Amino acid sequence: MDALTGRTSHDSVFLELTRSICPVCRRSLDAEVQARAGRVFLRKRCPQHGEFEALVYGDAERYVEIQRYNKPGERPLRLQTEVVEGCPRDCGICPEHKQHSCLGIIEVNSGCNLDCPICFAESGTGHQPDGFSLSLEQVEGMLDAFVEAEGEPEAIQLSGGEPSIHPEILDMLAAAKARGIKLVMLNTNGIRLARDPRFAPALARVGVHVYLQFDGFKDSTQLAIRGRLLQREKLRALDRCAAAGVGVSLAAAIERGINDDEVGAIVRFGVEHPAVTGVFFQPVTHSGRFLDFDPLERLTNSDVIEAVARQLPEWFREDDFVPVPCCSPTCRAATYALYDGQDLVPLPRLVDVDDYLDYVTNRAVPDLDVRTALEGLFSASAAGGTERTGERLECVACGVGLPAELQQVAARGFMVVVQDFQDPYTLDVRKLRKCCVAEIVPDGRLIPFCAYNSVGYREQVRTQLSEAARNGVQ
Amino acid sequence: MSTGPSLETLLGLEPGGCCASAYDSPAVRWLLGDELHPGGDELSRRLAGLSGIEPGGRVLDVASGRGRTARLLASEIGAEVTGIELSPQSVAAAQVEADAAGLAGRVRFLAGDAAVLPAPSGAFDAVVCECALCLFADKDDALAEMRRVLRPGGVVAISDVTGEAGQLPAALLGPAGQVACLADALPLDGYQALLDRAGFEPLAAESHDGALATLAERVEDRLRAARILVGATEYATAIAEAIELVRVARRAIAAGELGYGLFIARRPALANVRPPRLRSAAGTVEGA
Numbered sequence: 001m002d003a004l005t006g007r008t009s010h011d012s013v014f015l016e017l018t019r020s021i022c023p024v025c026r027r028s029l030d031a032e033v034q035a036r037a038g039r040v041f042l043r044k045r046c047p048q049h050g051e052f053e054a055l056v057y058g059d060a061e062r063y064v065e066i067q068r069y070n071k072p073g074e075r076p077l078r079l080q081t082e083v084v085e086g087c088p089r090d091c092g093i094c095p096e097h098k099q100h101s102c103l104g105i106i107e108v109n110s111g112c113n114l115d116c117p118i119c120f121a122e123s124g125t126g127h128q129p130d131g132f133s134l135s136l137e138q139v140e141g142m143l144d145a146f147v148e149a150e151g152e153p154e155a156i157q158l159s160g161g162e163p164s165i166h167p168e169i170l171d172m173l174a175a176a177k178a179r180g181i182k183l184v185m186l187n188t189n190g191i192r193l194a195r196d197p198r199f200a201p202a203l204a205r206v207g208v209h210v211y212l213q214f215d216g217f218k219d220s221t222q223l224a225i226r227g228r229l230l231q232r233e234k235l236r237a238l239d240r241c242a243a244a245g246v247g248v249s250l251a252a253a254i255e256r257g258i259n260d261d262e263v264g265a266i267v268r269f270g271v272e273h274p275a276v277t278g279v280f281f282q283p284v285t286h287s288g289r290f291l292d293f294d295p296l297e298r299l300t301n302s303d304v305i306e307a308v309a310r311q312l313p314e315w316f317r318e319d320d321f322v323p324v325p326c327c328s329p330t331c332r333a334a335t336y337a338l339y340d341g342q343d344l345v346p347l348p349r350l351v352d353v354d355d356y357l358d359y360v361t362n363r364a365v366p367d368l369d370v371r372t373a374l375e376g377l378f379s380a381s382a383a384g385g386t387e388r389t390g391e392r393l394e395c396v397a398c399g400v401g402l403p404a405e406l407q408q409v410a411a412r413g414f415m416v417v418v419q420d421f422q423d424p425y426t427l428d429v430r431k432l433r434k435c436c437v438a439e440i441v442p443d444g445r446l447i448p449f450c451a452y453n454s455v456g457y458r459e460q461v462r463t464q465l466s467e468a469a470r471n472g473v474q
Numbered sequence: 475m476s477t478g479p480s481l482e483t484l485l486g487l488e489p490g491g492c493c494a495s496a497y498d499s500p501a502v503r504w505l506l507g508d509e510l511h512p513g514g515d516e517l518s519r520r521l522a523g524l525s526g527i528e529p530g531g532r533v534l535d536v537a538s539g540r541g542r543t544a545r546l547l548a549s550e551i552g553a554e555v556t557g558i559e560l561s562p563q564s565v566a567a568a569q570v571e572a573d574a575a576g577l578a579g580r581v582r583f584l585a586g587d588a589a590v591l592p593a594p595s596g597a598f599d600a601v602v603c604e605c606a607l608c609l610f611a612d613k614d615d616a617l618a619e620m621r622r623v624l625r626p627g628g629v630v631a632i633s634d635v636t637g638e639a640g641q642l643p644a645a646l647l648g649p650a651g652q653v654a655c656l657a658d659a660l661p662l663d664g665y666q667a668l669l670d671r672a673g674f675e676p677l678a679a680e681s682h683d684g685a686l687a688t689l690a691e692r693v694e695d696r697l698r699a700a701r702i703l704v705g706a707t708e709y710a711t712a713i714a715e716a717i718e719l720v721r722v723a724r725r726a727i728a729a730g731e732l733g734y735g736l737f738i739a740r741r742p743a744l745a746n747v748r749p750p751r752l753r754s755a756a757g758t759v760e761g762a
Contacts, residue, residue: 338702339702340702343698345696345698345699349692349699350699403703406700409699
């Protein structure tokens with residue numbers, strides 16, 4: 001308290017006013033983004049359910065600093081919905097959305113061969129009274145909707161449930177390839193890859209990149225996140241991919257106190273394994289099944305970046321991770337690295353990325369082709385080890401004058417991504433409107449991924465699909 | 475197994491040759507970056523600011539390399555800059571770059587030796603010398619020359635590697651260490667003593683050890699990138715040797731045995747004449 005005036009100070013810096021939802025009743029609410037004690041929180045109050053506060057970024061200085069990486073979005077070729085109720089209730093994409101979709105996701109089923117305690121898709125092995133499994137025809141229609149919206153889509157991921165157990169999965173992947181989508185990914189737990197020796201070669205023939213759930217090495221990690229010990233199956237799946245020539249990105253769900261001490265070991269393992277071309281870290285989303293947690297102690301992007309730098313100081317600094325400009329820069333960060341299976345040098349040590357990806361400071365960009373290539377690399381549509389990524393890395397390496405031979409090495413760069421998805425506690429429509437990861441649903445809407453998981457769209461779609469499935473059976 | 479080219483060959487060092495040739499080698503320029511000295515443009519600006527270089531000021535850059543700082547002083551401050559550099563290739567390249575930047579009238583480069591500067595006495599308001607003094611065989615001669623070409627009251631601005639050469643790890647004192655300004659490094663007060671002996675009045679001295687640490691890290695990163703590139707070829711041994719050398723240097727920097735310093739000093743306005751002191755109307759010394 002000021003002794004003279006009697007006024008007291010707030011304990012936080014009020015950064016932004018935005019909109020969010022009540023995590024209980026999901027109604028739309030005003031929300032404040034605040035910096036306090038070096039971290040960033042989202043705070044909101046529901047007239048019925050009271051006050052909610054969640055940690056959204058672990059490093060307030062970085063949060064403010066990286067806003068300059070916010071690239072102006074691009075309009076998609078086609079919108080699917082109109083503005084009626086206001087963000088985030090008109091998703092589809094509506095005219096207020098600020099970005100096209102770099103990455104489309106199609107969940108082909110709800111059935112799974114695991115029952116992960118953290119599943120945001122509420123999938124599982126048991127007989128599900130309300131489950132669904134899309135037909136090839138439905139998926140083709142969704143792919144067409146994606147192509148209509150994007151023209152030439154960069155990347156699609158088929159997910160689930162567990163998409164590898166869908167009987168028509170290979171045809172679905174081939175249908176995506178046939179539409180010219182450059183990067184076609186299969187998001188899988190790897191169990192089929194491990195058990196079915198024909199599956200990896202079949203994926204290789206279609207030209208699929210595998211996005212393999214891979215959360216760490218400790219038994220406690222496996223049990224907490226997946227409910228089963230899966231290390232041997234993961235290794236067998238990876239070895240089969242290596243033998244078949246299928247590139248793999250490891251996708252690690254990271255949770256504070258469970259496996260945040262394993263991020264360095266996961267990167268090191270990936271660098272050493274011949275099939276692995278990158279690692280995606282995702283702080284665990286507290287949507288769907290995984291609701292029992294403290295929103296003030298959740299893990300954020302900056303915490304994961306800090307952990308990687310702390311656990312691998314010989315390879316990484318925090319500033320090697322570049323905020324991804326196509327979405328909100330606080331949603332995703334990525335780096336590429338030259339590597340030879342033993343040592344690793346992050347590309348930002350050789351290229352001053354900041355010179356190219358600053359969209360707020362008014363300064364000249366040294367080379368616009370290099371900027372375009374960097375934008376393609378630091379985007380939700382990129383994965384390590386793919387042809388497209390290689391071309392772009394080579395373009396950057398050439399544009400900044402790396403020695404010719406080094407350009408070839410750079411083109412095989414290892415990618416590390418940190419991607420924080422939002423949940424009903426952290427949902428911020430300011431970020432949501434810039435979201436470039438779209439859940440494609442059977443009626444052809446493209447729903448921003450975090451809205452899909454947080455606002456109630458997932459439940460709506462599942463109910464519709466389940467009813468359709470029941471009616472179909474009758 | 476073939477031993478492959480030595481580290482010295484990779485750095486462009488000829489036996490008995492001079493360090494300036496190393497700074498012309500593409501490998502060294504790629505390792506150090508276009509700025510070629512710790513702290514880069516930012517520290518050059520700091521040095522210029524502390525020296526009081528003004529628009530139209532006549533500046534001599536001793537060991538001007540490819541002319542980056544000369545261009546910076548001309549374009550950002552508006553100084554008239556002459557760069558002197560031992561390597562004729564660098565002189566030619568620097569002039570081409572300055573002309574391309576539209577600075578032809580304000581920046582020129584001459585080939586010459588720091589021990590015998592090709593410039594008339596008293597011709598400059600400031601002399602800058604970045605990360606080069608410790609390369610000169612006779613530092614007293616070099617400073618005497620700098621003093622000669624300065625007008626009375628002119629300022630000399632030096633940045634260089636600091637350290638107690640006698641206490642540095644032996645690995646750093648070889649030819650590659652010489653290129654990196656390490657073998658002949660002086661402690662902070664060593665530079666002060668040199669300037670004092672040459673008849674300069676000290677104005678400012680600053681430590682910028684972090685700038686050296688950053689540059690050393692950059693060099694190690696790039697050498698590691700090069701090692702990934704060359705794999706198990708004949709170059710592997712020399713690159714491994716260089717990486718080890720940089721690591722020894724980085725440890726020395728972290729331990730405070732090696733650093734980087736900035737020194738600003740003035741040639742006294744006129745010999746044996748004190749600068750006039752202002753007197754107030756009452757006749758007492760102001761501020762007394």
